[in-house]
Amino acid sequence: MASFQDIAPDLGKYIIEFAYGDIYSRPGLDLKQRQLLTITCLTTQGDCEPELSVHINTGLNVGLTQTEIIEAILHCIPYVGFPRVMNAMTIAKKVFSER
Amino acid sequence: MASFQDIAPDLGKYIIEFAYGDIYSRPGLDLKQRQLLTITCLTTQGDCEPELSVHINTGLNVGLTQTEIIEAILHCIPYVGFPRVMNAMTIAKKVFSER
Amino acid sequence: MASFQDIAPDLGKYIIEFAYGDIYSRPGLDLKQRQLLTITCLTTQGDCEPELSVHINTGLNVGLTQTEIIEAILHCIPYVGFPRVMNAMTIAKKVFSER
Amino acid sequence: MASFQDIAPDLGKYIIEFAYGDIYSRPGLDLKQRQLLTITCLTTQGDCEPELSVHINTGLNVGLTQTEIIEAILHCIPYVGFPRVMNAMTIAKKVFSER
Amino acid sequence: MASFQDIAPDLGKYIIEFAYGDIYSRPGLDLKQRQLLTITCLTTQGDCEPELSVHINTGLNVGLTQTEIIEAILHCIPYVGFPRVMNAMTIAKKVFSER
Amino acid sequence: MASFQDIAPDLGKYIIEFAYGDIYSRPGLDLKQRQLLTITCLTTQGDCEPELSVHINTGLNVGLTQTEIIEAILHCIPYVGFPRVMNAMTIAKKVFSER
Numbered sequence: 215m216a217s218f219q220d221i222a223p224d225l226g227k228y229i230i231e232f233a234y235g236d237i238y239s240r241p242g243l244d245l246k247q248r249q250l251l252t253i254t255c256l257t258t259q260g261d262c263e264p265e266l267s268v269h270i271n272t273g274l275n276v277g278l279t280q281t282e283i284i285e286a287i288l289h290c291i292p293y294v295g296f297p298r299v300m301n302a303m304t305i306a307k308k309v310f311s312e313r
Numbered sequence: 314m315a316s317f318q319d320i321a322p323d324l325g326k327y328i329i330e331f332a333y334g335d336i337y338s339r340p341g342l343d344l345k346q347r348q349l350l351t352i353t354c355l356t357t358q359g360d361c362e363p364e365l366s367v368h369i370n371t372g373l374n375v376g377l378t379q380t381e382i383i384e385a386i387l388h389c390i391p392y393v394g395f396p397r398v399m400n401a402m403t404i405a406k407k408v409f410s411e412r
Numbered sequence: 413m414a415s416f417q418d419i420a421p422d423l424g425k426y427i428i429e430f431a432y433g434d435i436y437s438r439p440g441l442d443l444k445q446r447q448l449l450t451i452t453c454l455t456t457q458g459d460c461e462p463e464l465s466v467h468i469n470t471g472l473n474v475g476l477t478q479t480e481i482i483e484a485i486l487h488c489i490p491y492v493g494f495p496r497v498m499n500a501m502t503i504a505k506k507v508f509s510e511r
Numbered sequence: 512m513a514s515f516q517d518i519a520p521d522l523g524k525y526i527i528e529f530a531y532g533d534i535y536s537r538p539g540l541d542l543k544q545r546q547l548l549t550i551t552c553l554t555t556q557g558d559c560e561p562e563l564s565v566h567i568n569t570g571l572n573v574g575l576t577q578t579e580i581i582e583a584i585l586h587c588i589p590y591v592g593f594p595r596v597m598n599a600m601t602i603a604k605k606v607f608s609e610r
Numbered sequence: 611m612a613s614f615q616d617i618a619p620d621l622g623k624y625i626i627e628f629a630y631g632d633i634y635s636r637p638g639l640d641l642k643q644r645q646l647l648t649i650t651c652l653t654t655q656g657d658c659e660p661e662l663s664v665h666i667n668t669g670l671n672v673g674l675t676q677t678e679i680i681e682a683i684l685h686c687i688p689y690v691g692f693p694r695v696m697n698a699m700t701i702a703k704k705v706f707s708e709r
Numbered sequence: 710m711a712s713f714q715d716i717a718p719d720l721g722k723y724i725i726e727f728a729y730g731d732i733y734s735r736p737g738l739d740l741k742q743r744q745l746l747t748i749t750c751l752t753t754q755g756d757c758e759p760e761l762s763v764h765i766n767t768g769l770n771v772g773l774t775q776t777e778i779i780e781a782i783l784h785c786i787p788y789v790g791f792p793r794v795m796n797a798m799t800i801a802k803k804v805f806s807e808r
Contacts, residue, residue: 218699221706222680224438225699229692232430233391240422242384247349251385254350255392258357260756261656262693265392284717285341286350292332293354293364295592296724297757303713303720310716317600320607321581323735324600328593331727339719359459360557361594383420394691395427396460402416402423409419431688440681445646449682452647453689456654458558463689482519483638484647490629491651491661493790494526495559501515501522508518521636529628530787537620539780547742548749548781552788555753562788582737583746589728590750590760614798617805618779621798625791657755658792 249273250286257287257302258294266302270309280310348372349385356386356401357393365401369408379409447471448484455485455500456492464500468507478508546570547583554584554599555591563599567606577607645669646682653683653698654690662698666705676706744768745781752782752797753789761797765804775805 218225238248252269256262273283287302317324337347351368355361372382386401416423436446450467454460471481485500515522535545549566553559570580584599614621634644648665652658669679683698713720733743747764751757768778782797 218696218703221676221703222684222699224434225684225692225695228430228434228687229391232426232434233692236422236426236430237388237391240384240387242380243388247346248388250346251349251353251388252392254353255357255389256693258354259393259656259691259693260754261697262392265693265696280716281341285339288339288717288720289336289342289347289350290354291592291723292328292336293351293361293592293594294358295588295590295754296720296728297590297751297754297760299720300713300760301756303717307713307716317597317604320577320604321585321600323731324585324593324596327588327727327731331723331731332593335719335723335727355594358557358592358594359457360598364594364597379419387420387423390426390691392691392693394457394687394689395423395431396454396457396463396689398423399416399463400459402420406416406419427688435685435688438681438684440677441685445643446685448643448647449650449685450689452650453654453686456651457690458556460689478518479638483636486519486522486636487633487639487644487647488651489525489790490625490633491648491658491790491792492655493556493786493788494522494530495553495556495562495788497522498515498562499558501519505515505518521632525628525632526787529624529632533620533624533628534784534787537780537783539776540784544742544745545784548745548784549788551746551749552753552785555750556789559788578737582735585735586732586738586743586746587750589724589732590747590757591754614795614802617775617802618783618798621783621791621794624786629791652792655755655790655792657796661792661795 245276246273246278246282249276249278250282253283253302254286254290257290257298260298260301263301263305266305267309270306271313274309274313280306344375345372345377345381348375348377349381352382352401353385353389356389356397359397359400362400362404365404366408369405370412373408373412379405443474444471444476444480447474447476448480451481451484451500452488455488455496458496458499461499461503464503465507468504469511472507472511478504542573543570543575543579546573546575547579550580550599551583551587554587554595557595557598560598560602563602564606567603568610571606571610577603641672642669642674642678645672645674646678649679649698650682650686653686653694656694656697659697659701662701663705666702667709670705670709676702740771741768741773741777744771744773745777748778748781748797749785752785752793755793755796758796758800761800762804765801766808769804769808775801 249272256266287299291299348371355365386398390398447470454464485497489497546569553563584596588596645668652662683695687695744767751761782794786794
């Protein structure tokens with residue numbers, strides 16, 4: 215986000231105010247559940263490597279276990295197939311190894 | 314699934330054996346969490362109306378509340394935008410009203 | 413949007429406050445240009461029929477011509493192929509005929 | 512295609528000249544192989560119901576068997592998951608039953 | 611395009627004849643508008659980094675301002691979410707800095 | 710696949726048992742046809758570079774010619790547009806040059 219401060223400062227503002235301020239702060243699901251849903255959403259969408267990396271890290275920071283993250287990614291196989299899952303697992307492995 | 318019994322009987326078999334037998338029965342996440350991830354995955358992917366309908370129903374059957382399902386769908390807005398979320402919410406509303 | 417007032421009232425609020433309040437009101441592009449970009453974005457994404465219908469109508473309301481809308485949709489052929497373009501053109505034809 | 516003759520006559524022209532004239536007439540793959548690839552491509556992409564319907568019909572017309580078409584659709588499961596495959600199989604079943 | 615001259619020379623020919631010859635030369639939208647639509651289309655689709663880079667450069671060459679390009683990318687947030695927009699903004703930033 | 714042996718050993722198992730064991734071994738289409746469909750499927754889906762690389766190699770190993778692979782990729786242009794096709798052709802060129 216910080217890297218767009220020069221050319222598009224509102225992009226970071228929208229992420230903070232809308233994504234985090236409005237959405238993540240909603241009641242009904244806790245932060246661990248929300249990070250698991252985010253990881254599932256980004257795995258499914260594809261072409262989201264930087265965001266997946268951030269949210270796998272954040273997920274671990276708020277208390278998700280590596281197993282829960284791996285299970286969430288594997289859970290997508292029947293719905294999106296192996297390529298999206300292998301892409302996400304590659305990123306998860308990298309994040310796990312760097313902590 | 315039953316509707317493909319005549320032209321592609323193995324399709325139902327794969328869903329039962331692989332999707333349900335192999336994936337849903339894995340440890341690490343409970344059934345409610347898995348249904349919530351499935352709903353998120355199908356919301357993100359788009360063009361999955363029949364499957365979303367089935368899994369919102371199944372989610373309610375295994376104990377998810379309507380609020381949890383609505384929150385999971387709304388949670389996707391920052392990642393996939395409003396159209397995918399509105400499509401999924403339309404289906405959720407229909408499923409809720411028919412139970 | 414109004415149809416989610418009962419089960420997810422914040423969805424309409426986010427569309428009004430974020431999509432319209434924050435994004436459409438930005439300077440740098442006028443409303444006609446923004447509607448043309450929205451039509452292009454929804455054509456590309458696929459599975460956005462209700463939103464395309466709304467934005468083709470809104471585009472005509474803010475002064476886009478039918479020709480500009482048709483050209484924006486045709487312009488996508490080299491980037492997304494014929495199926496997405498034919499889906500969008502089917503909706504454009506319906507909207508044009510109903511006004 | 513004919514249905515866009517009034518609002519976008521060049522759309523049909525591009526399909527005939529580019530898709531059929533330039534691409535389908537290329538050497539290296541025969542018409543049956545090309546229709547099987549088209550069915551695979553449309554199954555994968557999703558939200559292509561009208562085009563899938565046309566090409567499953569055309570595939571049968573150029574000599575593909577129902578089994579080959581069903582196998583091509585089932586073959587996509589590991590790469591795109593069950594929802595896309597079930598959508599395509601629903602259309603295949605409808606086309607088969609109407610001939 | 612030039613890089614496929616050896617293994618698939620017709621690919622470059624189709625881009626020149628169909629994409630540029632047939633589509634970009636159509637009346638109804640000017641070149642600046644068409645480049646803005648292309649940038650929107652590629653931002654939405656995802657996994658189009660090389661093409662986005664080319665068209666952001668071409669957009670600047672035909673007279674689009676950096677602001678117009680940034681606004682077109684930001685405009686997609688409500689429709690495709692933040693990840694696609696951040697991917698495109700990363701490329702825009704790189705193109706801007708290299709000119 | 711081997712690279713996930715430590716964090717998600719079942720992922721490789723599912724690919725071997727389900728993708729190869731169940732799907733590729735089905736009758737009705739031969740191995741060359743199946744690899745051509747896989748290449749088409751991955752070209753269409755996008756963001757599948759590692760898998761495309763593997764399957765273009767495997768396709769050549771089971772007897773597909775470079776021409777057949779190039780034709781399968783070019784065949785997708787009318788359905789998915791030039792960017793997905795150029796991404797796949799870039800990978801094909803790299804695989805061809807490394808053998």
